[in-house]
Amino acid sequence: MTENKNPLAAYGEWLASVSDDWPDEAVHIAYRQFIDAMAAMVPGGVAPVTLKIREVLEGWGPGERGVIASSRGLTLPWAAMVNATAAHALDFDDNFDPAKAHISCVMWPAILNVAEELGCSGRQCMDAYLAAIQIVGRIGQGVNPPHRKRGWHATATIGTLGTAAAVARMMKLDAEKSAMAISLATSVAGGFMSQFGTMAKPLHAGNAARGGIQSAFFARAGLTAGWHTLDGPMGMNTLMVGPDREELRAQIREPEHGQTLTFETENIGEPLLIVEHRFRVKRFPTCGSAHRSLDIMQDLIDEHGFTAADVERVEVHAPAMHLKNLMYQRPTTGLEGKFSIEYPLTCMLMTRNCTLADFTDEALHRPEYRAMFERIHRFPIDRPETEVDTVIRVTLSDGRTVEKSRFMPRGSKADPYPTSQYWKKFDECAGYVMQPEQHARLREQVENFLELEHAGDVVRAMAVDFAPRGKSGPV
Numbered sequence: 001m002t003e004n005k006n007p008l009a010a011y012g013e014w015l016a017s018v019s020d021d022w023p024d025e026a027v028h029i030a031y032r033q034f035i036d037a038m039a040a041m042v043p044g045g046v047a048p049v050t051l052k053i054r055e056v057l058e059g060w061g062p063g064e065r066g067v068i069a070s071s072r073g074l075t076l077p078w079a080a081m082v083n084a085t086a087a088h089a090l091d092f093d094d095n096f097d098p099a100k101a102h103i104s105c106v107m108w109p110a111i112l113n114v115a116e117e118l119g120c121s122g123r124q125c126m127d128a129y130l131a132a133i134q135i136v137g138r139i140g141q142g143v144n145p146p147h148r149k150r151g152w153h154a155t156a157t158i159g160t161l162g163t164a165a166a167v168a169r170m171m172k173l174d175a176e177k178s179a180m181a182i183s184l185a186t187s188v189a190g191g192f193m194s195q196f197g198t199m200a201k202p203l204h205a206g207n208a209a210r211g212g213i214q215s216a217f218f219a220r221a222g223l224t225a226g227w228h229t230l231d232g233p234m235g236m237n238t239l240m241v242g243p244d245r246e247e248l249r250a251q252i253r254e255p256e257h258g259q260t261l262t263f264e265t266e267n268i269g270e271p272l273l274i275v276e277h278r279f280r281v282k283r284f285p286t287c288g289s290a291h292r293s294l295d296i297m298q299d300l301i302d303e304h305g306f307t308a309a310d311v312e313r314v315e316v317h318a319p320a321m322h323l324k325n326l327m328y329q330r331p332t333t334g335l336e337g338k339f340s341i342e343y344p345l346t347c348m349l350m351t352r353n354c355t356l357a358d359f360t361d362e363a364l365h366r367p368e369y370r371a372m373f374e375r376i377h378r379f380p381i382d383r384p385e386t387e388v389d390t391v392i393r394v395t396l397s398d399g400r401t402v403e404k405s406r407f408m409p410r411g412s413k414a415d416p417y418p419t420s421q422y423w424k425k426f427d428e429c430a431g432y433v434m435q436p437e438q439h440a441r442l443r444e445q446v447e448n449f450l451e452l453e454h455a456g457d458v459v460r461a462m463a464v465d466f467a468p469r470g471k472s473g474p475v
Contacts, residue, residue, distance in 0.1 A: 007142070007230045007263035011135050012179025014268045015169055020127040026272050029279075030129050031450065032422050033094055036281055037108040038446055038462075039426040040093040043356060043433050044086035045069030046466055049199040053206065054082050065113045066456070066463030069433070073463065076117050077210040083109035085206030088155070090356060091338045092285040092429070096133070097257040097277050099140030100147070101154035102205065103162055104279075107132060110163045110209040114170050115455035122452035124170065130274065132166035135182070137273035139230070142263035145256055145384070146241050146248055148193075149321060156191025156204035157240060163212020164219075171220055183225035184215035186236055196287075197328055197336040231263060256386045281411035283425070284354040286338045289322035291409035292390035293341060297348045300394060300404050308349040308368075310396050313375055316341055317391040320380035330373060334359040346372040356432060433466045 044050055045068035054070060063075030068086045073079065087093055087105035096103040111125045120128075140147075140158050148154050164185035168178040188211035191204035219225075230236050237245055241261065249261040257277060284294055293316055300306075316323075318341075328340040337343040337359055346369045347354040357363065364370075381388050393403040408414035411421075426446070430439040442461040449458060 005265040006227060007138075007265050008179045008183055008227055009175070010263075010265035010268060011138065011165070011182060012168075012177075013175040015131055015135065015165055015178040016173065016175040018131055018269060020123075022127070022130050023272065023275070026130055026274050027126060027450075029274050030126060030133070032419060033104045033279055033281075034108055034126075034129075034449060035422045035426055035446060036094055036279075037087055037104040038442075038458075039422070039429040040090060040105060041068055041083060041087035041109065042426075042442070042462065043429045044089035044092070044202070045083075045462075046433055047086065047089035047202075049089050049202050050082060050086040052199070053085055053203065057082060065116050066459035068109075068462050069466045070463060071465050076113055077213050080110045080113040080213055081206040081210040083113065083206075084209035085202045088202040088205035090285045090359070091201075091287055092282055092356075094282065095280040095288045096136065096140075097280065098137035098144075098259065098273050099154055099158045099162070100144045100257075100259075101136070101140065101158050103133065103136055103155070103159060106155060106159040106205045106208045106212070107136075107163055107166050110213055111166055111170065112455060112459050114167050114213060116459050118170060120170055120455055122449040122455045122458075125455045126450060128166040128169040130272075131169045132162045133274050134269060134272065135165040136162035137258075137277070138264050138268060139236075141255075141258045141260060142230070143237060143241050143261070144259040146245075146261070150242065151193045152240055153191040153193050153195065153201070153204050156208050157189045157236075159205065159208035160189035160211045160215070161185045163209055164215040165212075167213050167216035168219065171216060173216070173220055177219045179227075180223065180225050181216040181219035183227070183229045184218055184223060185212055186229040187225065188215060193325070196325065197331070197333070197339040199335065201335075237261075237263070254387070256384050278413040278416065279411075280409060281417055281422075283411060283417075283421075284344065285356050285359060286344045286354060287325055288409070289318075289325040290341055290344050291411070292322075292406045293318060293392055294344055294348055294354060295410050296390065296392040296404045296406050297345055297394075298352060300392065300402055301348070301352055303404075304396075304400075304402050306394070306396055306402075308346075308372060310398070311349060311372075311375060311394060312397050313377065313395040314345065314349075315377050315379055315391075315393040315395075316345070317379040317381060317393070319385040319388055319390070320382045321385060322390070323378055323380045329378070331364060334361050334364050337364045341378065342373040342376045343369070345376055356429075435467050438464055438466065 065079035093105040
């Protein structure tokens with residue numbers, strides 16, 4: 001890998017010139033992430049954080065761009081802000097490892113609202129996503145893993161730059177203006193992991209969608225920005241990594257997810273990172289760092305037939321970074337429960353599942369669940385996630401000890417889901433908050449997305465007042 005060229009210039013040139021003739025495999029992977037993002041966004045549209053943000057933005061005036069779960073539109077950046085917040089509100093959306101970020105929850109809502117504005121087809125939207133996800137990955141590989149490990153929420157930082165790249169592609173900006181869109185995005189990118197377990201975390205996704213759209217439109221209007229906001233002495237590579245970047249880079253022996261602390265500028269498009277790394281897709285609406293453990297516990301219960309009443313002790317041996325992300329050992333709210341290992345493991349022990357309904361404040365305070373927390377013990381392993389398995393060891397009341405390990409969760413490249421699982425998730429999420437006719441109309445548009453002449457048809461199908469079918473709303 002080389003860093004001979006200015007990365008901003010290289011990425012702007014690539015965005016403006018790369019062919020839209022993407023391999024079928026890349027399109028297939030990206031389309032499945034579109035289904036997944038829509039699945040997460042639909043119930044997230046009535047989450048409290050989304051409703052609060054929507055109420056504020058509606059007070060600032062109406063607009064014509066569609067908003068999830070509402071017949072009242074907003075202006076373009078505000079609509080995308082609401083929709084991306086919704087897509088991340090339940091922490092049910094995918095992870096893209098090169099960036100260490102939730103990317104689809106930011107970029108797909110933004111792309112859809114911009115498609116409304118510009119009249120883009122489904123294929124044009126897909127092209128923008130595929131081009132931008134490559135830039136997202138290259139920037140992520142240039143600043144991670146320390147960017148993430150030092151507390152930056154990459155969804156909020158790299159996600160903003162990726163959205164700017166996607167919108168620049170949709171507007172067919174030239175190389176210089178595409179570079180300026182990314183550069184301007186560095187000035188509105190930010191978000192700390194200290195916000196995990198609060199409403200501010202999904203707002204990070206909303207801010208990234210809004211900021212990326214604004215940056216690209218400003219660039220189209222001729223606003224200029226610095227050429228060294230990625231790689232300069234006061235660029236992202238220093239300010240959001242650290243002044244010890246060169247020392248850290250020299251220590252890398254086996255890069256995680258291609259993360260070398262170097263911005264690739266010569267072979268930007270080879271390999272396609274969406275094919276090389278794919279995504280980690282969630283079955284459970286909780287932090288991805290818990291999913292190895294949840295998969296293991298579900299398997300142990302199936303294999304050995306025990307229940308929560310049989311459990312004396314649970315040991316979780318997991319990468320230290322995973323347990324750092326799962327910071328709430330004794331969560332007090334449903335949102336905190338999403339960033340705990342004790343709570344979702346308890347849900348799995350109690351019901352062999354972990355669902356949207358588990359992450360309400362009321363559900364989290366069930367006495368029998370909280371009592372189980374005391375039996376779950378953490379053992380962090382200070383090694384990268386790509387070098388170590390997660391191990392769950394369960395001691396049972398009859399004296400047996402059972403254990404199992406897993407390297408990557410289900411839904412990752414190592415153990416991918418069939419497309420049927422994506423649709424199952426979509427139907428369950430839509431059925432949670434929509435009437436059957438609303439659900440059917442939206443599914444039809446999502447199914448036909450790549451053939452749509454106007455991708456705004458998807459937005460019109462989701463921008464309706466939801467009428468939940470007698471179920472309690474999600475967190």
